Amino acid sequence: MLFVEGYMHKILLKKLNLNNMPFDLPVIQKFYEAISAKVAKAKSILGRPMTLSEKILYAHLASEAELKTYAKGKDYVLFNPDRIAMQDATAQMALLQFINAGKSRTAVPTTVHCDHLIQADSGAAKDLGVALEQNKEVYDFLKSVSAKYGIGFWKPGAGIIHQVVLENYAFPGGMMIGTDSHTVNAGGLGMVAIGVGGADAVDVMAGMPWELKMPKLIGVKLIGKLSGWASPKDIILKVAGLLTVKGGTGCIVEYFGDGAESLSCTGKATICNMGAEIGATNSVFAYDKKMSDYLRATGRAEIAALADANKANLASDPEVLANPEKYYDNLIEINLSELEPYINGPFTPDLATPLSEFAAFIKKNNYPEKLEVGLLGSCTNSSYEDLTRAASLARQAKAKNIKVKAEYIINPGSEQVRYTAERDGLLADFNAIGGVVMANACGPCIGQWNRHNNPDKENSIITSFNRNFAKRADGNPKTHSFVASPEIVTALAIAGSMTFNPLKDTLTNENGEQVKLDEPTGFELPTKGFAVEDPGFLAPPADGSGVSVAVSPTSDRLQLLAPFAEWDGKDISNMALLIKAKGKCTTDHISMAGKWLKYRGHLDNISNNLLIGAVNAFNGETNKVKNTLSGKYEEVPASARLYKAQGIPTIVVGDENYGEGSSREHAAMEPRHLGVKVVLVKSFARIHETNLKKQGMLALTFANKADYDLIKEDDTFDLTGLKTFSPDKPLSLTIKHADGSKDTIQVNHTYNDSQFEWYKNGGALNLIRKQNA
Numbered sequence: 001m002l003f004v005e006g007y008m009h010k011i012l013l014k015k016l017n018l019n020n021m022p023f024d025l026p027v028i029q030k031f032y033e034a035i036s037a038k039v040a041k042a043k044s045i046l047g048r049p050m051t052l053s054e055k056i057l058y059a060h061l062a063s064e065a066e067l068k069t070y071a072k073g074k075d076y077v078l079f080n081p082d083r084i085a086m087q088d089a090t091a092q093m094a095l096l097q098f099i100n101a102g103k104s105r106t107a108v109p110t111t112v113h114c115d116h117l118i119q120a121d122s123g124a125a126k127d128l129g130v131a132l133e134q135n136k137e138v139y140d141f142l143k144s145v146s147a148k149y150g151i152g153f154w155k156p157g158a159g160i161i162h163q164v165v166l167e168n169y170a171f172p173g174g175m176m177i178g179t180d181s182h183t184v185n186a187g188g189l190g191m192v193a194i195g196v197g198g199a200d201a202v203d204v205m206a207g208m209p210w211e212l213k214m215p216k217l218i219g220v221k222l223i224g225k226l227s228g229w230a231s232p233k234d235i236i237l238k239v240a241g242l243l244t245v246k247g248g249t250g251c252i253v254e255y256f257g258d259g260a261e262s263l264s265c266t267g268k269a270t271i272c273n274m275g276a277e278i279g280a281t282n283s284v285f286a287y288d289k290k291m292s293d294y295l296r297a298t299g300r301a302e303i304a305a306l307a308d309a310n311k312a313n314l315a316s317d318p319e320v321l322a323n324p325e326k327y328y329d330n331l332i333e334i335n336l337s338e339l340e341p342y343i344n345g346p347f348t349p350d351l352a353t354p355l356s357e358f359a360a361f362i363k364k365n366n367y368p369e370k371l372e373v374g375l376l377g378s379c380t381n382s383s384y385e386d387l388t389r390a391a392s393l394a395r396q397a398k399a400k401n402i403k404v405k406a407e408y409i410i411n412p413g414s415e416q417v418r419y420t421a422e423r424d425g426l427l428a429d430f431n432a433i434g435g436v437v438m439a440n441a442c443g444p445c446i447g448q449w450n451r452h453n454n455p456d457k458e459n460s461i462i463t464s465f466n467r468n469f470a471k472r473a474d475g476n477p478k479t480h481s482f483v484a485s486p487e488i489v490t491a492l493a494i495a496g497s498m499t500f501n502p503l504k505d506t507l508t509n510e511n512g513e514q515v516k517l518d519e520p521t522g523f524e525l526p527t528k529g530f531a532v533e534d535p536g537f538l539a540p541p542a543d544g545s546g547v548s549v550a551v552s553p554t555s556d557r558l559q560l561l562a563p564f565a566e567w568d569g570k571d572i573s574n575m576a577l578l579i580k581a582k583g584k585c586t587t588d589h590i591s592m593a594g595k596w597l598k599y600r601g602h603l604d605n606i607s608n609n610l611l612i613g614a615v616n617a618f619n620g621e622t623n624k625v626k627n628t629l630s631g632k633y634e635e636v637p638a639s640a641r642l643y644k645a646q647g648i649p650t651i652v653v654g655d656e657n658y659g660e661g662s663s664r665e666h667a668a669m670e671p672r673h674l675g676v677k678v679v680l681v682k683s684f685a686r687i688h689e690t691n692l693k694k695q696g697m698l699a700l701t702f703a704n705k706a707d708y709d710l711i712k713e714d715d716t717f718d719l720t721g722l723k724t725f726s727p728d729k730p731l732s733l734t735i736k737h738a739d740g741s742k743d744t745i746q747v748n749h750t751y752n753d754s755q756f757e758w759y760k761n762g763g764a765l766n767l768i769r770k771q772n773a
Contacts, residue, residue: 022300023152024109027082028171032306035059035173035313045069049317051327052286053217053252056192059313060175062209070214072329073250076752078209081175083109084201087161088142089116089446089593090179090664092601094198095145096561097765098205102772104149104545107207111152111169112142113161117597120409120443121450124418128157128439137557138601141549143538148547149205150540158536159414159440162186162379165193166269167298167416172287172307172314177201177210181276181663181687182379182466187284188269189291190307190314192252194282195687197665199694199764206768211754215252215281218243219328222259224337228519229355229503231389232267233381233464233485235334236274237342241352242332246657248280249686251329255285256321259336264524265294266383273380274466277349279660279685286315290524297525298416341488341503345468346460346480348584355488359499367480367498368460372453374493375473377411377438378445381464381486384530387412387421388522390486391429396517397494398432401509405496407453408435411443416532423531433494444473447594451476460498464489467661469586471613475594487520558601563769564672564696566762567722572677575717576643578650579625579636582617585654586661587688589613591670593662600666607670611636611652618713626713637674644675651717653708654681659688668692672763678719680733680747682708693755696763703730703746710745714738719747727752 022028035055042058043050046069050058061067062078070077084106086094091112098106117138118131132139139156146153154164161178162185170176172190176183179198186193194212204210220239226232239253253275255268263271268285275283285291287307295304307314320327341355346367353361362369376382376390387410397404410430412418418440421427427437443449445465451474460480461473468481482498491502494517500507506514541547551558581589592609599606612623612635619633626632627639629646643650652671658681659667668691671679678698682705692699698719702708715738721731735743751759758764 022303023168024083025302027109028174028303029306031082031174032310035310039313041067049319049327051217051254051316051320052314053192053215053254053284055313056173056175057214059173064209072214072216075214076211077214078211079175081108081177081204081210083169083176084204085161085165085169085176085178085183086110086112086201087116087180088112088114088138089597089600090198091142092138092558093603093665093669094179094201095142096601097198097202098149099145099549100561100563100765101202101206101768103206106149106151106205108204109152110205111154112146113154113158113164114139114142114156115160115441116446116448118156118439118441118443119448119450120411120438124437124439131156137555141551141558141601144547144549147540148544148549150544152540153538155536155538157415157440159416160379160382160442162273163382163413163417166266167414171303172291173310177204179663181661182273184275184280184282185269185273185379187272187275187282188265189294190285190287192282192284195276195663197663197668197687197691197694199665200690202765203768206772208768212281213250216250216329217327218248218251218253218330218332219324220253220255221257221324221331221333222255222336223257223333224259224335225262226336226339229341229487230336230339231341231485231487232263232270234339234342235336236271237344237352237483238334238339239332240274240278240344240350241342243278244350245277245348245660246279246683246685248275248278249657251280253280253283254316254328255283256316256324259334260285261288261290262336263290264385265290266385266524269383270380274349277466279657281686287311293525297530341485343462343482343484343488345482347468347470349466349468349483355501355503359501362498368458369498370460371406371462371492371496371498372455372459373407373409373451373461374489375409375444375461375463375465376486376489377413378442378463378465379413380466382411382413382417384417384420384526385522385524386464386486387417387426389520390490391426392521393487393490393494393517394429394433394435398429400515401511402494402507402515403510404433404494406493408433408490408493409438409444410435411438412440415440415534415536416530419532420526420530424526424528447472447475448597449474462489462492462498469588469661472588491517556602556605557598559603561603563766564762566766567760569723571722572649572719575649575651575677575719576628577711577713577715577717578640578643578652578676579611579614580617580653580711581611581614581655583615583655585614585658587659587664587667588661590659590667591664603669603673606666607673608637610640610670610674628714640674640676649677650675651678651680652676653711654679655708656682658682658684660685663687665691665695668695668697672697689750693751693758694764696759696761698749698759700731700747700749703748707745710735710743712737725751725756
């Protein structure tokens with residue numbers, strides 16, 4: 001059951017909204033009425049056949065956008081998304097910004113999902129009760145803001161945002177943005193769904209168009225059919241190994257072919273979800289029977305009928321499929337009939353190893369062979385199909401008298417999935433082998449995990465999650481985290497060993513017999529249909545003008561925002577170096593999650609985690625940088641506050657793919673709040689670069705990446721060229737060394753004129769406020 005506000009709220013519903021019709025149906029109907037004409041007009045302008053992604057993008061051009069051929073990877077384009085989804089950790093800051101935007105109601109359908117703040121500890125019921133008590137202030141704030149501004153509110157325990165969106169809101173051909181990088185999950189239902197920072201969401205909520213650089217296109221042709229132990233997760237694990245964590249940056253990945261049509265809708269969503277790990281703007285599949293079946297199974301037959309009538313507009317043109325090399329910037333082919341399971345990691349989601357080679361890989365690198373914990377769930381792999389295939393192995397273990405060797409934790413994706421799984425006996429199968437079913441929430445995937453056996457030594461865990469950066473799951477840098485399918489996670493948890501290969505190895509049962517696990521089996525959709533008592537949805541009132549939103553000035557979790565200062569019209573002189581980060585610097589390194597999730601609504605408090613996970617290039621340590629004012633090595637946030645107190649601007653220098661990972665805009669707001677003026681790196685991850693721009697910062701890249709090596713610990717910096725700023729025109733950075741010598745280098749940017757207006761006004765929100773005024 002879903003416990004909310006101390007009592008059980010039971011409503012027997014076949015569909016989750018009170019009108020007994022799919023959410024957003026009028027919006028979706030209007031879209032399908034117009035798509036044929038829009039696609040036809042775009043095709044006449046382009047003068048060629050179109051891919052699925054192009055059809056969706058051109059069908060969502062904003063009224064302010066010119067209908068023309070946009071250059072992929074170069075031209076910025078204005079779009080009108082159909083809807084917005086926000087999870088509770090990022091929604092706090094997004095809604096605090098929206099309060100300042102001067103609007104009385106969101107311009108497009110918007111939802112908030114409370115899934116990030118529930119810590120996995122002892123089990124679903126107890127953990128949810130603790131979360132409701134500990135996070136009451138935040139939940140009350142989110143609920144009241146949602147009611148005031150016409151936002152749908154999904155209560156704690158309702159489920160993980162992306163699974164709930166797939167079950168209720170995603171539709172083929174639509175466009176959605178969400179304040180979470182795994183918004184791309186909805187591509188499994190044929191939607192261009194893109195992760196953004198909160199400021200981007202505020203733009204769209206305020207009725208403004210949303211800007212995106214026209215993506216390049218990567219085509220992935222799937223032939224053959226999965227069988228045995230191979231699963232949809234293995235497709236994206238292999239793709240991640242091929243493209244690496246930045247190989248999809250600035251691109252939409254489009255899957256097609258007979259193999260694509262054979263995959264379940266939730267399997268497609270798994271692949272799209274983890275596309276965020278290759279930096280992809282979005283991943284998407286064409287509309288097919290599997291999607292139609294899923295829509296009907298989740299109470300959206302009306303939408304399935306509309307999509308059926310528009311099927312040609314919800315797939316690439318036949319000419320594209322016949323000659324894909326002519327239409328995609330990169331093309332990959334994968335034979336699903338030959339695909340074996342993969343395990344990726346540790347420490348990065350693109351280190352892909354086939355299962356047949358994994359035992360040797362573990363031994364060669366001297367990684368811990370004993371498996372401590374297997375974790376199943378997350379927004380990536382918590383569907384009904386995932387649970388059925390994993391449960392089939394749990395039943396085998398019980399029947400074959402195998403004692404499970406590792407701790408085993410399960411997070412269902414939604415209350416609808418959990419309730420149906422409980423009805424069908426799946427949760428009992430997990431419990432029978434010692435599995436612990438946690439709340440319908442993100443939990444360990446984002447560091448919300450009170451790990452009971454967290455040893456102070458190197459150890460291994462395996463998850464069906466999407467990310468495995470150091471310290472992400474349990475805060476322990478010595479934990480080697482690996483990513484695999486739910487089936488492989490379950491098999492290895494049963495064996496308790498990272499070198500176990502269930503395709504060929506046997507296990508010794510309690511009778512001393514050698515037994516082998518059979519291939520997993522499962523169901524794409526429940527044979528008895530989905531069921532749920534309380535899905536956890538609260539609809540906003542028709543008029544929320546009388547709703548009061550209160551934020552206590554003494555709260556340590558919520559803080560009303562003050563506008564950032566506007567640009568003073570001058571170049572920037574005498575910047576101090578806050579940190580020169582070396583190697584991987586994700587948004588987890590810039591603004592950690594875990595215990596810091598508590599402060600996602602309080603900018604000053606959460607700024608105390610600024611860059612504490614980044615590795616200082618000068619000493620190889622984290623959270624220890626030289627401060628030229630004190631002459632001492634300080635923690636990064638403390639050093640930033642010292643400079644800010646003295647009015648000294650600072651610069652952050654970074655390596656490749658800086659800011660990969662989560663969409664959290666806190667990683668951009670925190671340096672802005674603590675006085676950082678410039679972030680200069682070898683290359684950016686897409687979302688983080690945009691987030692920095694939105695907050696009125698300068699996101700710059702080395703014109704010559706080797707210039708990174710010129711920067712020394714005691715340097716100061718002058719940036720010139722801002723007074724004559726123009727798109728595509730580099731800026732100049734003078735590096736002043738402590739010995740009196742100087743180096744002047746060229747630094748590049750990707751700002752257009754409208755984005756530079758964000759900078760001049762001190763951030764995009766300030767500009768929105770002025771326009772609304």
